Amino acid sequence: MSWLEEGWRHVWLPYAQMQTAPLPLPVARTQGSRIYLEDGRELIDGIASWWTACHGYNHPHIQAAVVEQLGRLPHVMFGGLAHAPAYHLATRLAALLPGPLNRVFFTDSGSVAVEVAMKIAVQARLNQGERQRTKILAFRGGYHGDTFGTMAICDPEEGMHSLFTGLLAAHPVIALPRTPASLATFELFLEQHAAGLAAIIVEPLVQGAGGMLLHPPKVLRHLRAAADHYGLTLIFDEIFTGFGRTGSMFAFEQAGVVPDIITLSKALTGGTLPLAATIATDALFEAFLSDDPADALMHGPTYMANALGCAAANASLDLFEREPRLAQAAAVSAQLATGLEPCRALPGVADVRVLGAIGVVELAAIKNPAALRMALVAQGVWVRPFGNILYLTPALTIQVGELDLLCRAIFMVLTDFAGIAT
Ligand SMILES: Cc1ncc(COP(=O)(O)O)c(C=O)c1O
Numbered sequence: 001m002s003w004l005e006e007g008w009r010h011v012w013l014p015y016a017q018m019q020t021a022p023l024p025l026p027v028a029r030t031q032g033s034r035i036y037l038e039d040g041r042e043l044i045d046g047i048a049s050w051w052t053a054c055h056g057y058n059h060p061h062i063q064a065a066v067v068e069q070l071g072r073l074p075h076v077m078f079g080g081l082a083h084a085p086a087y088h089l090a091t092r093l094a095a096l097l098p099g100p101l102n103r104v105f106f107t108d109s110g111s112v113a114v115e116v117a118m119k120i121a122v123q124a125r126l127n128q129g130e131r132q133r134t135k136i137l138a139f140r141g142g143y144h145g146d147t148f149g150t151m152a153i154c155d156p157e158e159g160m161h162s163l164f165t166g167l168l169a170a171h172p173v174i175a176l177p178r179t180p181a182s183l184a185t186f187e188l189f190l191e192q193h194a195a196g197l198a199a200i201i202v203e204p205l206v207q208g209a210g211g212m213l214l215h216p217p218k219v220l221r222h223l224r225a226a227a228d229h230y231g232l233t234l235i236f237d238e239i240f241t242g243f244g245r246t247g248s249m250f251a252f253e254q255a256g257v258v259p260d261i262i263t264l265s266k267a268l269t270g271g272t273l274p275l276a277a278t279i280a281t282d283a284l285f286e287a288f289l290s291d292d293p294a295d296a297l298m299h300g301p302t303y304m305a306n307a308l309g310c311a312a313a314n315a316s317l318d319l320f321e322r323e324p325r326l327a328q329a330a331a332v333s334a335q336l337a338t339g340l341e342p343c344r345a346l347p348g349v350a351d352v353r354v355l356g357a358i359g360v361v362e363l364a365a366i367k368n369p370a371a372l373r374m375a376l377v378a379q380g381v382w383v384r385p386f387g388n389i390l391y392l393t394p395a396l397t398i399q400v401g402e403l404d405l406l407c408r409a410i411f412m413v414l415t416d417f418a419g420i421a422t
Contacts, residue, residue, distance in 0.1 A: 022370055030057035033398045035382055043382040046406045051393035053271030054243055055319050062270045065315035069308050078305045085310035092317055093279060098258045100281040106305035110239040110265035111145025113276035116299055117261045118149055120280050121199035121233040124287035127295045133198045139176040143209035144237050153201055155210055177222050178215045194230035201235040204251040208240035212360040212391050214353055217255035224257035235261045243267035244329045244396055247356030260284060270316035275309030328396045332357040339407025346414050359392040375417050379409035
């Protein structure tokens with residue numbers, strides 16, 4: 001019996017109805033934008049493992065840094081002990097981010113980074129004696145994680161956590177202020193409810209897992225202005241958008257506004273190890289300084305600031321410094337725009353949109369995502385449809401020919417398999 005069949009009786013897959021889930025594809029190895037399967041097949045990866053592997057798989061510089069770190073110090077607890085990779089990484093992230101975003105709290109997943117952001121925003125108020133400001137304003141279409149705290153700020157109806165509606169902490173989730181009508185609703189909401197709010201949270205420029213929904217930079221400027229007006233903490237969740245994905249190093253740069261907290265993960269380590277960071281302003285950090293130990297931030301995941309993860313992240317930042325990643329993101333963007341455009345004319349296609357190195361083909365409906373996925377695999381590409389979209393978030397280093405094959409495969413599958421797709 002193979003390891004796949006034996007282990008299949010014991011693993012529990014993400015986001016999968018295990019009664020009907022097909023066996024996953026067994027992967028033997030990865031390289032660049034290629035996934036090599038156990039049976040000898042080779043797939044061009046259109047997703048970069050949930051957009052983490054921004055430099056492609058197995059980048060030698062990241063590998064060397066992790067191997068070197070593994071030999072010296074794989075992990076020590078972060079409470080009371082320090083290690084250079086984490087302290088260097090914190091210094092580098094603070095230098096990369098504007099002005100007052102200076103304090104880095106490390107965690108091990110995106111959801112927990114968002115939990116920490118929520119906690120910082122609320123506890124800063126509590127420490128200042130403002131006990132009524134406990135809510136986080138979030139937006140429809142948003143996704144911030146799968147933990148109980150973050151589920152409460154995801155889209156409660158369209159999101160994947162709707163089963164839990166009514167069982168989670170009650171945070172307001174309203175329409176993103178992107179049209180005159182939703183802006184008016186947003187402003188009225190704040191007039192009436194700002195006194196109970198600690199923070200506003202948004203995924204800047206693109207709501208990823210909610211369906212790759214794009215919004216213009218001016219929306220972020222509205223949020224910044226409103227947060228300033230009502231004295232709210234503005235949290236940008238850049239777990240998806242950070243590290244070049246939207247064309248700039250961070251999405252917020254395109255809006256010319258700076259948040260009070262930013263959350264980062266995914267491409268932070270170039271797709272090699274789990275690591276996340278919540279970076280807050282000096283002002284928020286200072287709200288935790290007092291003679292009272294109870295004012296401290298009581299959070300400390302066991303594997304926080306894992307030295308291997310930090311070494312990988314430092315190596316990933318080296319690559320952003322040394323190699324033309326943002327220029328590559330721009331080239332990917334242009335190729336996605338031309339490569340996916342022909343899909344617009346196909347029956348069942350509702351929209352084609354591109355932002356940075358994110359390309360989306362939205363369909364009226366996808367009735368059988370598993371069949372669509374397998375049809376794409378038969379074309380030699382790894383693309384994972386969800387909801388009613390097919391999307392590409394490839395490595396920023398993907399080769400022109402590889403991206404061409406991905407776009408063509410989507411076009412061909414949507415042409416040939418219209419019955420499956422719509
Ligand atoms: C914007 C955003 N926030 C938070 C998360 C949760 O991150 P993780 O899956 O590492 O917990 C994700 C994951 O897709 C995300 O895209």
